[in-house]
Amino acid sequence: MSFSFFKPSRPKTPPEVAKAIKDSLNALDTKTVAEVKALEKAMEEVEKNFVTMRCMLSGDGEVEPNVEQVSQLALEISKEDVISLVVHKLPILGWEARKDLVHCWSILLKQQVDSKYCCVEYIEKHLELLDFLVVCYDNKEIALNCGNMLRECIKFPSLAQYILNSASFVLFFKFVELPNFDVASDAFSTFKDILTKHASLVAEYLTGHYDEFFDLYEKLLTSSNYVTRRQSLKLLSDFLLEAPNVQIMKRYILEVRYLKIMMTLLRDSSKNIQISAFHIFKVFVANPNKPREIKIILAKNHEKLLELLNSLSGKGAEDEQFEEEKELIIKEIEIVSRLQSLKS
Missing domain, CATH: 1.25.10.10 (Leucine-rich Repeat Variant)
Structure with a gap:
Protein backbone atom coordinates (compact mmCIF):
# COMPACT_ATOMS: atom_id res chain seq x y z
CA MET A 1 0.00 0.00 0.00
CA SER A 2 1.50 3.33 -0.99
CA PHE A 3 0.96 6.76 0.51
CA SER A 4 1.41 10.00 -1.36
CA PHE A 5 2.38 13.12 0.50
CA PHE A 6 2.20 16.74 -0.57
CA LYS A 7 5.67 17.97 -1.25
CA PRO A 8 6.47 21.06 0.84
CA SER A 9 6.83 24.11 -1.40
CA ARG A 10 10.42 24.95 -2.21
CA PRO A 11 11.65 28.03 -0.27
CA LYS A 12 12.11 31.07 -2.50
CA THR A 13 15.62 32.22 -3.35
CA PRO A 14 16.69 35.83 -2.58
CA PRO A 15 16.25 36.93 -6.26
CA GLU A 16 12.75 35.41 -6.23
CA VAL A 17 11.84 37.15 -2.97
CA ALA A 18 13.07 40.52 -4.28
CA LYS A 19 11.14 40.08 -7.54
CA ALA A 20 7.96 38.98 -5.72
CA ILE A 21 8.12 42.08 -3.49
CA LYS A 22 8.69 44.32 -6.50
CA ASP A 23 5.78 42.81 -8.46
CA SER A 24 3.36 42.96 -5.54
CA LEU A 25 4.26 46.59 -4.76
CA ASN A 26 3.83 47.55 -8.42
CA ALA A 27 0.38 45.91 -8.31
CA LEU A 28 -0.62 48.58 -5.79
CA ASP A 29 -0.56 51.23 -8.52
CA THR A 30 -3.79 53.18 -8.55
CA LYS A 31 -4.51 52.31 -12.18
CA THR A 32 -4.72 48.61 -11.46
CA VAL A 33 -6.54 48.84 -8.14
CA ALA A 34 -9.68 50.66 -9.08
CA GLU A 35 -11.64 47.81 -7.54
CA VAL A 36 -11.56 47.33 -3.78
CA LYS A 37 -11.12 43.56 -4.06
CA ALA A 38 -8.16 43.93 -6.40
CA LEU A 39 -6.52 46.32 -3.93
CA GLU A 40 -7.15 43.95 -1.01
CA LYS A 41 -5.62 41.04 -2.93
CA ALA A 42 -2.59 43.13 -3.91
CA MET A 43 -2.17 44.27 -0.29
CA GLU A 44 -2.35 40.68 0.98
CA GLU A 45 0.33 39.72 -1.51
CA VAL A 46 2.59 42.56 -0.30
CA GLU A 47 2.11 41.53 3.34
CA LYS A 48 2.85 37.87 2.52
CA ASN A 49 6.06 38.86 0.68
CA PHE A 50 7.15 41.14 3.53
CA VAL A 51 6.73 38.22 5.98
CA THR A 52 8.91 36.07 3.68
CA MET A 53 11.53 38.84 3.56
CA ARG A 54 11.44 39.20 7.37
CA CYS A 55 11.92 35.44 7.88
CA MET A 56 14.82 35.37 5.41
CA LEU A 57 16.49 38.32 7.15
CA SER A 58 15.97 37.43 10.79
CA GLY A 59 14.84 33.80 10.91
CA ASP A 60 11.49 32.45 12.02
CA GLY A 61 12.18 31.78 15.68
CA GLU A 62 13.26 28.20 15.02
CA VAL A 63 15.65 28.51 12.10
CA GLU A 64 18.44 31.09 12.14
CA PRO A 65 18.85 33.28 9.05
CA ASN A 66 21.35 32.13 6.41
CA VAL A 67 24.09 34.80 6.32
CA GLU A 68 24.74 34.40 2.58
CA GLN A 69 21.05 34.62 1.74
CA VAL A 70 20.68 37.75 3.86
CA SER A 71 23.53 39.47 1.96
CA GLN A 72 22.20 38.29 -1.39
CA LEU A 73 18.71 39.56 -0.61
CA ALA A 74 20.10 43.00 0.29
CA LEU A 75 21.95 43.04 -3.03
CA GLU A 76 18.89 41.94 -5.04
CA ILE A 77 16.65 44.49 -3.31
CA SER A 78 19.11 47.21 -4.32
CA LYS A 79 19.44 45.91 -7.90
CA GLU A 80 15.66 45.61 -8.39
CA ASP A 81 14.92 49.18 -7.14
CA VAL A 82 12.81 47.70 -4.34
CA ILE A 83 14.16 50.32 -1.89
CA SER A 84 12.62 53.17 -3.90
CA LEU A 85 9.37 51.26 -4.22
CA VAL A 86 8.95 50.49 -0.51
CA VAL A 87 9.63 54.11 0.46
CA HIS A 88 7.22 55.60 -2.07
CA LYS A 89 4.50 53.04 -1.32
CA LEU A 90 4.74 53.55 2.46
CA PRO A 91 1.67 55.85 2.65
CA ILE A 92 -0.63 53.14 1.25
CA LEU A 93 0.79 50.11 3.07
CA GLY A 94 -1.14 48.49 5.93
CA TRP A 95 -0.03 48.57 9.56
CA GLU A 96 1.44 45.03 9.58
CA ALA A 97 3.33 45.58 6.32
CA ARG A 98 4.83 48.83 7.65
CA LYS A 99 5.89 47.11 10.89
CA ASP A 100 7.63 44.32 8.94
CA LEU A 101 9.25 46.86 6.63
CA VAL A 102 10.72 48.89 9.51
CA HIS A 103 12.11 45.68 11.04
CA CYS A 104 13.71 44.62 7.73
CA TRP A 105 14.99 48.12 6.90
CA SER A 106 17.55 48.23 9.72
CA ILE A 107 18.86 44.74 8.82
CA LEU A 108 19.11 45.56 5.11
CA LEU A 109 21.06 48.80 5.67
CA LYS A 110 23.69 46.95 7.72
CA GLN A 111 24.38 44.30 5.07
CA GLN A 112 27.79 44.41 3.42
CA VAL A 113 28.52 42.79 0.08
CA ASP A 114 32.20 42.93 -0.97
CA SER A 115 32.82 45.34 1.94
CA LYS A 116 30.16 47.75 0.65
CA TYR A 117 26.83 48.61 2.22
CA CYS A 118 24.80 47.96 -0.93
CA CYS A 119 21.49 49.39 0.33
CA VAL A 120 23.22 52.50 1.71
CA GLU A 121 24.99 52.95 -1.64
CA TYR A 122 21.61 52.68 -3.36
CA ILE A 123 20.17 55.46 -1.15
CA GLU A 124 23.27 57.59 -1.82
CA LYS A 125 22.31 57.44 -5.51
CA HIS A 126 18.63 58.20 -4.72
CA ILE A 253 28.81 82.86 23.97
CA LEU A 254 29.81 86.22 22.49
CA GLU A 255 26.22 87.05 21.55
CA VAL A 256 24.10 89.16 23.87
CA ARG A 257 20.80 87.82 22.47
CA TYR A 258 21.70 84.27 23.46
CA LEU A 259 22.82 85.33 26.93
CA LYS A 260 19.43 87.03 27.38
CA ILE A 261 17.65 83.79 26.38
CA MET A 262 19.61 81.83 29.00
CA MET A 263 18.85 84.47 31.65
CA THR A 264 15.14 84.20 30.81
CA LEU A 265 15.31 80.39 31.03
CA LEU A 266 17.03 80.67 34.43
CA ARG A 267 13.76 82.25 35.60
CA ASP A 268 11.60 79.46 34.12
CA SER A 269 9.02 77.90 36.44
CA SER A 270 10.59 74.46 35.78
CA LYS A 271 13.59 73.50 37.90
CA ASN A 272 14.82 71.15 35.15
CA ILE A 273 14.88 74.01 32.66
CA GLN A 274 16.62 76.30 35.17
CA ILE A 275 19.41 73.76 35.74
CA SER A 276 19.88 73.06 32.01
CA ALA A 277 19.99 76.83 31.36
CA PHE A 278 22.59 77.23 34.10
CA HIS A 279 24.94 74.80 32.32
CA ILE A 280 24.99 77.04 29.25
CA PHE A 281 24.76 80.34 31.16
CA LYS A 282 27.90 79.45 33.15
CA VAL A 283 29.91 79.27 29.90
CA PHE A 284 28.94 82.89 29.06
CA VAL A 285 30.04 84.01 32.54
CA ALA A 286 33.23 81.90 32.74
CA ASN A 287 34.42 83.05 29.29
CA PRO A 288 37.70 84.95 29.91
CA ASN A 289 37.11 87.00 26.74
CA LYS A 290 33.64 88.36 27.52
CA PRO A 291 32.65 91.22 25.20
CA ARG A 292 31.88 94.58 26.83
CA GLU A 293 28.12 94.22 26.13
CA ILE A 294 27.99 90.88 27.99
CA LYS A 295 29.80 92.39 31.01
CA ILE A 296 27.38 95.34 31.08
CA ILE A 297 24.33 93.02 31.09
CA LEU A 298 25.79 90.81 33.84
CA ALA A 299 26.61 93.87 35.96
CA LYS A 300 23.24 95.51 35.37
CA ASN A 301 21.36 92.33 36.40
CA HIS A 302 23.82 91.07 38.99
CA GLU A 303 21.48 91.34 42.00
CA LYS A 304 18.65 89.42 40.32
CA LEU A 305 21.13 86.87 38.96
CA LEU A 306 22.71 86.25 42.37
CA GLU A 307 19.28 85.87 43.94
CA LEU A 308 18.30 83.36 41.22
CA LEU A 309 21.52 81.39 41.46
CA ASN A 310 21.40 81.20 45.26
CA SER A 311 17.94 79.65 45.03
CA LEU A 312 19.13 76.99 42.54
CA SER A 313 20.26 73.55 43.68
CA GLY A 314 21.50 70.49 41.80
CA LYS A 315 20.13 66.96 41.78
CA GLY A 316 21.42 63.98 43.79
CA ALA A 317 25.01 62.98 43.06
CA GLU A 318 25.53 66.13 40.95
CA ASP A 319 24.84 68.37 43.98
CA GLU A 320 28.44 68.87 45.07
CA GLN A 321 29.83 69.71 41.62
CA PHE A 322 26.84 71.92 40.85
CA GLU A 323 27.34 73.90 44.09
CA GLU A 324 31.04 74.38 43.32
CA GLU A 325 30.31 75.63 39.80
CA LYS A 326 27.56 77.90 41.11
CA GLU A 327 29.91 79.48 43.67
CA LEU A 328 32.49 80.18 40.96
CA ILE A 329 29.87 81.74 38.69
CA ILE A 330 28.49 83.89 41.54
CA LYS A 331 32.04 85.14 42.34
CA GLU A 332 32.69 85.92 38.66
CA ILE A 333 29.42 87.92 38.38
CA GLU A 334 30.37 89.86 41.53
CA ILE A 335 33.83 90.66 40.10
CA VAL A 336 32.34 91.79 36.75
CA SER A 337 29.80 93.94 38.60
CA ARG A 338 32.47 95.62 40.76
CA LEU A 339 34.74 96.30 37.77
CA GLN A 340 31.85 97.78 35.77
CA SER A 341 30.84 100.06 38.67
CA LEU A 342 34.43 101.31 38.91
CA LYS A 343 34.37 102.17 35.22
CA SER A 344 31.10 104.09 35.41
Whole structure:
Protein backbone atom coordinates (compact mmCIF):
# COMPACT_ATOMS: atom_id res chain seq x y z
CA MET A 1 0.00 0.00 0.00
CA SER A 2 1.50 3.33 -0.99
CA PHE A 3 0.96 6.76 0.51
CA SER A 4 1.41 10.00 -1.36
CA PHE A 5 2.38 13.12 0.50
CA PHE A 6 2.20 16.74 -0.57
CA LYS A 7 5.67 17.97 -1.25
CA PRO A 8 6.47 21.06 0.84
CA SER A 9 6.83 24.11 -1.40
CA ARG A 10 10.42 24.95 -2.21
CA PRO A 11 11.65 28.03 -0.27
CA LYS A 12 12.11 31.07 -2.50
CA THR A 13 15.62 32.22 -3.35
CA PRO A 14 16.69 35.83 -2.58
CA PRO A 15 16.25 36.93 -6.26
CA GLU A 16 12.75 35.41 -6.23
CA VAL A 17 11.84 37.15 -2.97
CA ALA A 18 13.07 40.52 -4.28
CA LYS A 19 11.14 40.08 -7.54
CA ALA A 20 7.96 38.98 -5.72
CA ILE A 21 8.12 42.08 -3.49
CA LYS A 22 8.69 44.32 -6.50
CA ASP A 23 5.78 42.81 -8.46
CA SER A 24 3.36 42.96 -5.54
CA LEU A 25 4.26 46.59 -4.76
CA ASN A 26 3.83 47.55 -8.42
CA ALA A 27 0.38 45.91 -8.31
CA LEU A 28 -0.62 48.58 -5.79
CA ASP A 29 -0.56 51.23 -8.52
CA THR A 30 -3.79 53.18 -8.55
CA LYS A 31 -4.51 52.31 -12.18
CA THR A 32 -4.72 48.61 -11.46
CA VAL A 33 -6.54 48.84 -8.14
CA ALA A 34 -9.68 50.66 -9.08
CA GLU A 35 -11.64 47.81 -7.54
CA VAL A 36 -11.56 47.33 -3.78
CA LYS A 37 -11.12 43.56 -4.06
CA ALA A 38 -8.16 43.93 -6.40
CA LEU A 39 -6.52 46.32 -3.93
CA GLU A 40 -7.15 43.95 -1.01
CA LYS A 41 -5.62 41.04 -2.93
CA ALA A 42 -2.59 43.13 -3.91
CA MET A 43 -2.17 44.27 -0.29
CA GLU A 44 -2.35 40.68 0.98
CA GLU A 45 0.33 39.72 -1.51
CA VAL A 46 2.59 42.56 -0.30
CA GLU A 47 2.11 41.53 3.34
CA LYS A 48 2.85 37.87 2.52
CA ASN A 49 6.06 38.86 0.68
CA PHE A 50 7.15 41.14 3.53
CA VAL A 51 6.73 38.22 5.98
CA THR A 52 8.91 36.07 3.68
CA MET A 53 11.53 38.84 3.56
CA ARG A 54 11.44 39.20 7.37
CA CYS A 55 11.92 35.44 7.88
CA MET A 56 14.82 35.37 5.41
CA LEU A 57 16.49 38.32 7.15
CA SER A 58 15.97 37.43 10.79
CA GLY A 59 14.84 33.80 10.91
CA ASP A 60 11.49 32.45 12.02
CA GLY A 61 12.18 31.78 15.68
CA GLU A 62 13.26 28.20 15.02
CA VAL A 63 15.65 28.51 12.10
CA GLU A 64 18.44 31.09 12.14
CA PRO A 65 18.85 33.28 9.05
CA ASN A 66 21.35 32.13 6.41
CA VAL A 67 24.09 34.80 6.32
CA GLU A 68 24.74 34.40 2.58
CA GLN A 69 21.05 34.62 1.74
CA VAL A 70 20.68 37.75 3.86
CA SER A 71 23.53 39.47 1.96
CA GLN A 72 22.20 38.29 -1.39
CA LEU A 73 18.71 39.56 -0.61
CA ALA A 74 20.10 43.00 0.29
CA LEU A 75 21.95 43.04 -3.03
CA GLU A 76 18.89 41.94 -5.04
CA ILE A 77 16.65 44.49 -3.31
CA SER A 78 19.11 47.21 -4.32
CA LYS A 79 19.44 45.91 -7.90
CA GLU A 80 15.66 45.61 -8.39
CA ASP A 81 14.92 49.18 -7.14
CA VAL A 82 12.81 47.70 -4.34
CA ILE A 83 14.16 50.32 -1.89
CA SER A 84 12.62 53.17 -3.90
CA LEU A 85 9.37 51.26 -4.22
CA VAL A 86 8.95 50.49 -0.51
CA VAL A 87 9.63 54.11 0.46
CA HIS A 88 7.22 55.60 -2.07
CA LYS A 89 4.50 53.04 -1.32
CA LEU A 90 4.74 53.55 2.46
CA PRO A 91 1.67 55.85 2.65
CA ILE A 92 -0.63 53.14 1.25
CA LEU A 93 0.79 50.11 3.07
CA GLY A 94 -1.14 48.49 5.93
CA TRP A 95 -0.03 48.57 9.56
CA GLU A 96 1.44 45.03 9.58
CA ALA A 97 3.33 45.58 6.32
CA ARG A 98 4.83 48.83 7.65
CA LYS A 99 5.89 47.11 10.89
CA ASP A 100 7.63 44.32 8.94
CA LEU A 101 9.25 46.86 6.63
CA VAL A 102 10.72 48.89 9.51
CA HIS A 103 12.11 45.68 11.04
CA CYS A 104 13.71 44.62 7.73
CA TRP A 105 14.99 48.12 6.90
CA SER A 106 17.55 48.23 9.72
CA ILE A 107 18.86 44.74 8.82
CA LEU A 108 19.11 45.56 5.11
CA LEU A 109 21.06 48.80 5.67
CA LYS A 110 23.69 46.95 7.72
CA GLN A 111 24.38 44.30 5.07
CA GLN A 112 27.79 44.41 3.42
CA VAL A 113 28.52 42.79 0.08
CA ASP A 114 32.20 42.93 -0.97
CA SER A 115 32.82 45.34 1.94
CA LYS A 116 30.16 47.75 0.65
CA TYR A 117 26.83 48.61 2.22
CA CYS A 118 24.80 47.96 -0.93
CA CYS A 119 21.49 49.39 0.33
CA VAL A 120 23.22 52.50 1.71
CA GLU A 121 24.99 52.95 -1.64
CA TYR A 122 21.61 52.68 -3.36
CA ILE A 123 20.17 55.46 -1.15
CA GLU A 124 23.27 57.59 -1.82
CA LYS A 125 22.31 57.44 -5.51
CA HIS A 126 18.63 58.20 -4.72
CA LEU A 127 18.93 60.83 -2.00
CA GLU A 128 15.44 62.15 -2.71
CA LEU A 129 14.22 59.10 -0.72
CA LEU A 130 15.57 60.73 2.45
CA ASP A 131 13.65 63.94 1.68
CA PHE A 132 10.53 61.85 1.15
CA LEU A 133 10.97 60.16 4.55
CA VAL A 134 11.46 63.53 6.29
CA VAL A 135 8.35 65.04 4.69
CA CYS A 136 6.35 61.99 5.85
CA TYR A 137 6.39 63.45 9.38
CA ASP A 138 3.46 65.48 8.08
CA ASN A 139 1.46 62.26 7.72
CA LYS A 140 0.71 61.04 11.26
CA GLU A 141 -0.32 57.57 9.99
CA ILE A 142 3.22 56.74 8.87
CA ALA A 143 5.30 59.36 10.74
CA LEU A 144 6.65 56.95 13.37
CA ASN A 145 7.59 54.32 10.75
CA CYS A 146 9.44 56.94 8.71
CA GLY A 147 11.15 58.24 11.85
CA ASN A 148 12.48 54.77 12.61
CA MET A 149 13.74 54.38 9.05
CA LEU A 150 15.37 57.82 9.09
CA ARG A 151 17.22 57.13 12.33
CA GLU A 152 18.64 53.94 10.81
CA CYS A 153 19.84 56.00 7.82
CA ILE A 154 21.39 58.67 10.08
CA LYS A 155 23.77 56.05 11.51
CA PHE A 156 25.66 56.32 8.19
CA PRO A 157 27.69 59.57 7.87
CA SER A 158 27.01 60.08 4.14
CA LEU A 159 23.23 59.91 4.66
CA ALA A 160 23.32 62.06 7.81
CA GLN A 161 25.37 64.67 5.95
CA TYR A 162 22.83 64.82 3.14
CA ILE A 163 19.91 65.36 5.53
CA LEU A 164 21.83 68.08 7.41
CA ASN A 165 22.51 70.02 4.23
CA SER A 166 19.18 69.36 2.53
CA ALA A 167 16.34 71.87 2.29
CA SER A 168 14.17 69.41 4.22
CA PHE A 169 16.33 69.66 7.38
CA VAL A 170 14.71 72.95 8.42
CA LEU A 171 11.33 71.15 8.48
CA PHE A 172 12.40 69.53 11.75
CA PHE A 173 12.01 72.91 13.49
CA LYS A 174 8.33 72.65 12.58
CA PHE A 175 7.89 68.91 13.15
CA VAL A 176 9.22 68.97 16.73
CA GLU A 177 6.30 71.25 17.61
CA LEU A 178 3.53 69.32 15.87
CA PRO A 179 0.33 69.06 17.94
CA ASN A 180 0.48 65.25 17.97
CA PHE A 181 2.74 64.51 20.96
CA ASP A 182 3.98 61.09 19.70
CA VAL A 183 4.91 62.47 16.29
CA ALA A 184 6.58 65.58 17.76
CA SER A 185 8.60 63.41 20.20
CA ASP A 186 9.67 61.07 17.42
CA ALA A 187 10.70 64.02 15.22
CA PHE A 188 12.75 65.34 18.13
CA SER A 189 14.51 61.96 18.51
CA THR A 190 15.49 62.09 14.83
CA PHE A 191 16.52 65.76 15.10
CA LYS A 192 18.69 64.88 18.11
CA ASP A 193 20.37 61.99 16.26
CA ILE A 194 21.18 64.26 13.31
CA LEU A 195 22.86 66.76 15.65
CA THR A 196 24.71 64.31 17.91
CA LYS A 197 25.67 61.14 15.98
CA HIS A 198 28.45 62.65 13.84
CA ALA A 199 30.04 65.54 15.73
CA SER A 200 32.55 66.61 13.06
CA LEU A 201 29.86 66.73 10.34
CA VAL A 202 27.67 68.84 12.61
CA ALA A 203 30.55 71.21 13.39
CA GLU A 204 31.12 71.68 9.65
CA TYR A 205 27.40 72.27 9.05
CA LEU A 206 27.05 74.77 11.91
CA THR A 207 30.10 76.69 10.70
CA GLY A 208 28.48 77.16 7.29
CA HIS A 209 24.88 77.74 8.49
CA TYR A 210 25.46 79.43 11.85
CA ASP A 211 23.00 82.34 11.62
CA GLU A 212 20.26 80.41 9.85
CA PHE A 213 20.44 77.51 12.32
CA PHE A 214 20.57 79.50 15.55
CA ASP A 215 17.81 81.89 14.43
CA LEU A 216 15.54 78.86 14.06
CA TYR A 217 16.84 77.28 17.27
CA GLU A 218 16.07 80.43 19.24
CA LYS A 219 12.37 79.89 18.46
CA LEU A 220 12.55 76.41 20.05
CA LEU A 221 14.24 77.76 23.19
CA THR A 222 11.57 80.45 23.56
CA SER A 223 8.64 78.19 22.62
CA SER A 224 5.47 78.38 24.72
CA ASN A 225 5.58 74.56 24.83
CA TYR A 226 7.35 73.33 27.99
CA VAL A 227 8.48 70.03 26.41
CA THR A 228 9.98 71.86 23.40
CA ARG A 229 11.86 74.32 25.67
CA ARG A 230 13.19 71.58 27.90
CA GLN A 231 14.25 69.17 25.14
CA SER A 232 15.85 71.81 22.92
CA LEU A 233 17.78 73.33 25.83
CA LYS A 234 19.13 69.91 26.86
CA LEU A 235 20.02 69.12 23.23
CA LEU A 236 21.77 72.48 22.83
CA SER A 237 24.07 71.73 25.76
CA ASP A 238 24.62 68.19 24.41
CA PHE A 239 25.99 69.31 21.06
CA LEU A 240 27.35 72.78 21.92
CA LEU A 241 29.66 71.38 24.60
CA GLU A 242 31.02 68.64 22.27
CA ALA A 243 34.75 69.06 21.60
CA PRO A 244 34.41 69.42 17.75
CA ASN A 245 31.94 72.31 18.32
CA VAL A 246 34.28 74.38 20.48
CA GLN A 247 34.56 77.15 17.85
CA ILE A 248 30.78 77.29 17.48
CA MET A 249 30.42 77.54 21.26
CA LYS A 250 33.01 80.33 21.43
CA ARG A 251 31.01 82.25 18.85
CA TYR A 252 27.68 81.54 20.57
CA ILE A 253 28.81 82.86 23.97
CA LEU A 254 29.81 86.22 22.49
CA GLU A 255 26.22 87.05 21.55
CA VAL A 256 24.10 89.16 23.87
CA ARG A 257 20.80 87.82 22.47
CA TYR A 258 21.70 84.27 23.46
CA LEU A 259 22.82 85.33 26.93
CA LYS A 260 19.43 87.03 27.38
CA ILE A 261 17.65 83.79 26.38
CA MET A 262 19.61 81.83 29.00
CA MET A 263 18.85 84.47 31.65
CA THR A 264 15.14 84.20 30.81
CA LEU A 265 15.31 80.39 31.03
CA LEU A 266 17.03 80.67 34.43
CA ARG A 267 13.76 82.25 35.60
CA ASP A 268 11.60 79.46 34.12
CA SER A 269 9.02 77.90 36.44
CA SER A 270 10.59 74.46 35.78
CA LYS A 271 13.59 73.50 37.90
CA ASN A 272 14.82 71.15 35.15
CA ILE A 273 14.88 74.01 32.66
CA GLN A 274 16.62 76.30 35.17
CA ILE A 275 19.41 73.76 35.74
CA SER A 276 19.88 73.06 32.01
CA ALA A 277 19.99 76.83 31.36
CA PHE A 278 22.59 77.23 34.10
CA HIS A 279 24.94 74.80 32.32
CA ILE A 280 24.99 77.04 29.25
CA PHE A 281 24.76 80.34 31.16
CA LYS A 282 27.90 79.45 33.15
CA VAL A 283 29.91 79.27 29.90
CA PHE A 284 28.94 82.89 29.06
CA VAL A 285 30.04 84.01 32.54
CA ALA A 286 33.23 81.90 32.74
CA ASN A 287 34.42 83.05 29.29
CA PRO A 288 37.70 84.95 29.91
CA ASN A 289 37.11 87.00 26.74
CA LYS A 290 33.64 88.36 27.52
CA PRO A 291 32.65 91.22 25.20
CA ARG A 292 31.88 94.58 26.83
CA GLU A 293 28.12 94.22 26.13
CA ILE A 294 27.99 90.88 27.99
CA LYS A 295 29.80 92.39 31.01
CA ILE A 296 27.38 95.34 31.08
CA ILE A 297 24.33 93.02 31.09
CA LEU A 298 25.79 90.81 33.84
CA ALA A 299 26.61 93.87 35.96
CA LYS A 300 23.24 95.51 35.37
CA ASN A 301 21.36 92.33 36.40
CA HIS A 302 23.82 91.07 38.99
CA GLU A 303 21.48 91.34 42.00
CA LYS A 304 18.65 89.42 40.32
CA LEU A 305 21.13 86.87 38.96
CA LEU A 306 22.71 86.25 42.37
CA GLU A 307 19.28 85.87 43.94
CA LEU A 308 18.30 83.36 41.22
CA LEU A 309 21.52 81.39 41.46
CA ASN A 310 21.40 81.20 45.26
CA SER A 311 17.94 79.65 45.03
CA LEU A 312 19.13 76.99 42.54
CA SER A 313 20.26 73.55 43.68
CA GLY A 314 21.50 70.49 41.80
CA LYS A 315 20.13 66.96 41.78
CA GLY A 316 21.42 63.98 43.79
CA ALA A 317 25.01 62.98 43.06
CA GLU A 318 25.53 66.13 40.95
CA ASP A 319 24.84 68.37 43.98
CA GLU A 320 28.44 68.87 45.07
CA GLN A 321 29.83 69.71 41.62
CA PHE A 322 26.84 71.92 40.85
CA GLU A 323 27.34 73.90 44.09
CA GLU A 324 31.04 74.38 43.32
CA GLU A 325 30.31 75.63 39.80
CA LYS A 326 27.56 77.90 41.11
CA GLU A 327 29.91 79.48 43.67
CA LEU A 328 32.49 80.18 40.96
CA ILE A 329 29.87 81.74 38.69
CA ILE A 330 28.49 83.89 41.54
CA LYS A 331 32.04 85.14 42.34
CA GLU A 332 32.69 85.92 38.66
CA ILE A 333 29.42 87.92 38.38
CA GLU A 334 30.37 89.86 41.53
CA ILE A 335 33.83 90.66 40.10
CA VAL A 336 32.34 91.79 36.75
CA SER A 337 29.80 93.94 38.60
CA ARG A 338 32.47 95.62 40.76
CA LEU A 339 34.74 96.30 37.77
CA GLN A 340 31.85 97.78 35.77
CA SER A 341 30.84 100.06 38.67
CA LEU A 342 34.43 101.31 38.91
CA LYS A 343 34.37 102.17 35.22
CA SER A 344 31.10 104.09 35.41
